[in-house]
Amino acid sequence: MSLDKEKIKHVAKLARISVDEAKVESLTKDLNSIFKFIEQLNELNTDKVEPLTSILNHSLRSRKDEISDGKIREKILKNSPKANEEFFVVPKVVE
Template sequence: MSIDTTTAAKVAKLARIRVEEKDLPALAQEFNAILGFIEQLGELDVENVEPMTSVTPMRLKRRADVVTDGDQQKKVLSNAPDAREGFFAVPKVVE
């Protein structure tokens, strides 16, 4: 896949990045380099590779899933500008 300056301009517009007309060829070249690298990664055989959490084998630290300071609904809602029926009340955004 090859990215031209027109496509680079569209991507910049979608990303809301202002790019000068003179800089579009360089941006297109960078996009092409990134896509080339992604294509190289797609050629790798990862069939027998185990998923990892780190480059060194380790177990993630675990903690007990218990409530330690719950039952503070009134205290939390005291910060709300508008609270109704035990919940934060917010203005309607979608019609």
């Protein structure tokens, strides 16, 4: 299969990455060569193989659902590109 420019623009939309029109061409070429490489896997018959979902022999641990941290709003907001005193600020969503 091959990826065309429209498909790539659609995937970029899903990934929330804007792609310059000028770069779509080279991106299409690169991604197609990567997918050609990936598709070697089609040589293998895997009908009877179970997918590997975890590399660990044990299942993931669960912990008690209780608060272990908190009251660090100031610290957390410090890294925000835009914040008022209490909240993260984003561009207006609702008019």
